[in-house]
Amino acid sequence: MAPSPERDATPDIPPVNEPASETAADGAGFRVSLGVFDGPFDLLLSLITKHQLDITEVSLSRVTDEFIAYLRQVGPDEELDEASEFLVVAVTLLDMKVAGLLPQGELVDAESVALLEARDLLFARLLQYRAFKEVSGWFAGRLQTEDRRHVRAVRLDEKYRRAVPELVWTLSAEDFAALALLAFAPKEIPHVGLDHLHAPLISIREQAAVVVALLRRAGTLNFRELIAGVHQPGVVVARFLSVLELYRHAAISFEQLEPLGELTLRWTAERWTEENLATLGADYDR
Amino acid sequence: MTADHSAPAFADVARRLEAILLVVDEPQSLVSLATAVAAPVPAVRQAVEGLVDDYDGRGTGPRRGFELREVGGGWRLYVREEHDELVSEFVNAQAPSRLSQAALETLAVIAYKQPVTRSQVASIRAVNVDSVVRTLLARGLITELFTDAETGAINYGTTDALLVNLGINSLDELPHISPLLEDGADGFESENVR
Amino acid sequence: MTADHSAPAFADVARRLEAILLVVDEPQSLVSLATAVAAPVPAVRQAVEGLVDDYDGRGTGPRRGFELREVGGGWRLYVREEHDELVSEFVNAQAPSRLSQAALETLAVIAYKQPVTRSQVASIRAVNVDSVVRTLLARGLITELFTDAETGAINYGTTDALLVNLGINSLDELPHISPLLEDGADGFESENVR
Numbered sequence: 001m002a003p004s005p006e007r008d009a010t011p012d013i014p015p016v017n018e019p020a021s022e023t024a025a026d027g028a029g030f031r032v033s034l035g036v037f038d039g040p041f042d043l044l045l046s047l048i049t050k051h052q053l054d055i056t057e058v059s060l061s062r063v064t065d066e067f068i069a070y071l072r073q074v075g076p077d078e079e080l081d082e083a084s085e086f087l088v089v090a091v092t093l094l095d096m097k098v099a100g101l102l103p104q105g106e107l108v109d110a111e112s113v114a115l116l117e118a119r120d121l122l123f124a125r126l127l128q129y130r131a132f133k134e135v136s137g138w139f140a141g142r143l144q145t146e147d148r149r150h151v152r153a154v155r156l157d158e159k160y161r162r163a164v165p166e167l168v169w170t171l172s173a174e175d176f177a178a179l180a181l182l183a184f185a186p187k188e189i190p191h192v193g194l195d196h197l198h199a200p201l202i203s204i205r206e207q208a209a210v211v212v213a214l215l216r217r218a219g220t221l222n223f224r225e226l227i228a229g230v231h232q233p234g235v236v237v238a239r240f241l242s243v244l245e246l247y248r249h250a251a252i253s254f255e256q257l258e259p260l261g262e263l264t265l266r267w268t269a270e271r272w273t274e275e276n277l278a279t280l281g282a283d284y285d286r
Numbered sequence: 287m288t289a290d291h292s293a294p295a296f297a298d299v300a301r302r303l304e305a306i307l308l309v310v311d312e313p314q315s316l317v318s319l320a321t322a323v324a325a326p327v328p329a330v331r332q333a334v335e336g337l338v339d340d341y342d343g344r345g346t347g348p349r350r351g352f353e354l355r356e357v358g359g360g361w362r363l364y365v366r367e368e369h370d371e372l373v374s375e376f377v378n379a380q381a382p383s384r385l386s387q388a389a390l391e392t393l394a395v396i397a398y399k400q401p402v403t404r405s406q407v408a409s410i411r412a413v414n415v416d417s418v419v420r421t422l423l424a425r426g427l428i429t430e431l432f433t434d435a436e437t438g439a440i441n442y443g444t445t446d447a448l449l450v451n452l453g454i455n456s457l458d459e460l461p462h463i464s465p466l467l468e469d470g471a472d473g474f475e476s477e478n479v480r
Numbered sequence: 481m482t483a484d485h486s487a488p489a490f491a492d493v494a495r496r497l498e499a500i501l502l503v504v505d506e507p508q509s510l511v512s513l514a515t516a517v518a519a520p521v522p523a524v525r526q527a528v529e530g531l532v533d534d535y536d537g538r539g540t541g542p543r544r545g546f547e548l549r550e551v552g553g554g555w556r557l558y559v560r561e562e563h564d565e566l567v568s569e570f571v572n573a574q575a576p577s578r579l580s581q582a583a584l585e586t587l588a589v590i591a592y593k594q595p596v597t598r599s600q601v602a603s604i605r606a607v608n609v610d611s612v613v614r615t616l617l618a619r620g621l622i623t624e625l626f627t628d629a630e631t632g633a634i635n636y637g638t639t640d641a642l643l644v645n646l647g648i649n650s651l652d653e654l655p656h657i658s659p660l661l662e663d664g665a666d667g668f669e670s671e672n673v674r
Contacts, residue, residue: 039413085412128410131463132398136390138461139397139452143385146453150365150373152352153311154505156571156618157558160309163568164575167619169645171584176646177655180588183605184657297542304545305563306570311614322570340541347534347541348491351498369499376500376516378632426608447608 040089041129043070064093092122202234208242208280215252215267223263245280299325299333300340313360313450334361358450385421392418393427397448397460401431401441427451493519493527494534507554528555575618583612587621591642592657595625595635621645 047063071090096119171179215221223243227236243265246252251269256262302323306314314322320330334354336345343349355364365373385393392415395407408415419442422428431443449455496517500508508516514524528548530539537543547560559567579587586609589601602609613636616622625637643649 039411041412089412125410125412129412132391132394132410135398135461135463136387136394139390139394140385142452142454143390146451148370148374149367149453150370150377150499150503152308152363152365152502154503156309159564160567160571161618161620163572164618165572165577167579167645168577171646173646173648173653174655176588176591177657179584180592181657183585183588184592301542301545301560302563302566305559305567306545308546308557308559309567309571312611321573323566345541347539348495351495351500352502363502365499365502366495369496372496372517373499373503377503420606423606424602424608426602426610 040086041126042133043067043086044089044126045130045133064090064096067093089122092118096122202232202238204238204242204245205277205280207235207238208245209277211239211242211246212251212267212272212277215265216272218267220264220266223265226265242280249276249280251276299323299329300337303330303333303337307354307361307363310362313356313358313362313446315360319361355453356455357453358446359455385425386418388413388415389418389421393422393444393448396422396428396442397444397457398463400443402443403434403437403439403441405439407442493517493523494531497524497527497531501548501555501557504556507551507556509554513555575615579615579619580612582607582609583615586612587616587638587642590616590622590636591638591651591654594637596637597628597631597633597635599633601636 044063044067047066068090071086211226214226218225223240226243227239230236230239243252243254247254249269251267251272253266253268255264255266302325303319306319306322316327316330316334319334320327323330325333338354339345340347341350341353349366351366351369352363353366354361357364388411391411392407395410396402399406399410404415404419407419419428423430425447426445427448428442429445431441433440444457449457454460496519497513500513500516510521510524510528513528514521517524519527532548533539534541535544535547543560545560545563546557548555549558551558582605586601586605589604590596593600593604598609598613601613613622617624620639620641622636622642623639625635627634638651643651646654648654
């Protein structure tokens, strides 16, 4: 989750929690070893701790500068959602800094109200984050203490075990295997259902799995056969894209005698592992 | 039923409790203990308190090598803390792997904010928490409480196993952080901050 | 080592013995107990005898609901016989005659993945499985196969009792679900598209 520690890391820079040594104006004065922070609030907290300052407007401008400086180190290929989380905080900080630099008119315009709200929100979230961070220390301590405790947990004596009512068993071996299938099915953490907003997403990888299974069994199929019985246009598209992807992986070859003619697909892969499937179509993931 | 002779009845309940406590493998509530020993809850409460004192050496006998603790919503026999090291050596216990700082913070947020969705936790921690939530689920420290009918988002909460792991009896025993939280409450409740 | 002060040392050994006895499954010989509490065998013998008397009510305290008994060359805590019926009823009431869905799925995972550790099962099922594993053990459907020398993790497997329930003679007769098992996840052989 944290940015990778290697890139741009300057290991000889003291950890951020250390009391502020004077690192002022010299642009590159504040560098952090990437990977230390688990999130923007973490970074913000560290910056504030470093300057031993309260979260006040006085400190704001400086903390903002350093936060932005940190953000510059986060390369463009950084995980998008991760970087964007930092960006949201950075933009808020910048707004607040700008507002602090500009002379305040008497008139309270909508923009500065919004800015105040943004600041309050940021501070509120920071305070909250700090509260949870602090209390997590209590959790760590308790968990560690309790880990060492020993509770009585011994096997039940045979004579009491015999008192247990006879097990009622109704599953056949086939039922049992079906249950196993269910149990082994990958348990993704379910995502917020957006089905009511969008058409259901179709996974190219899943469709590729179907294509692979069909082609490996048949050896040769034309595309029409490959989408036989499919009514969802999205699935057809996904199967077509997966055919292209499989071609890219040199797993299949195809023939088309004339433009718009029959597309014949042949399974040609000599080595094919499920790992290939796992990475297939990754370009379409975003 | 034979509640006329208070003293012998009490002793009797305590002895039967000792028998049950020797075989249980989960914390037992007073109600469940009362059912097990066929005695009214107040009598069982009194007997349990008596046993705690007894094992702690506040009765006629010595301070035992074990103790009766209320943890995770029920009562169970534990090795007294001062002997933990001895027992660890004897059973050659492996220290379970520690939770990461990220997992601890996420656990704390869920403990205080439950029922809470993953995206709410993520917005408090300002990072993605999916894999951490998975770890906590596999450890049995949190559980899926219910799915929001409107958004389909799963709400998470903590389990009794967490209480046991923390060595506390209820969520009320968590340290207070409400003053800090109230400060921050307005605004982020509106949840679409991104 | 500090055998000069006989009385406190004796009490000390007895308390440490209580700690050890609380966690052991199997009867422990005097030698093994002596090693555990780091005391000479004669001192341990004396302390054990003292505890027997103590629990039997021949000391200062009451006659406990449990007793310390020597069985098969070793010592262990047992429920006192007069409470057997109470305990049997309790155990009986706790154990439903059918396995829960969670227990069945866990059993299926163990059957196809054995030998397998609890944490492996937990990560496949994405929930904590400690209590269902206990249930399956108690039901005799699974057993501890061996302990990993490196990690200390216990590996579980199924028993003949499961085969009998399924009406098969050996694990080879379990229906094949191998594509799923080889890579653990992508079961695409089964061609069913969402």
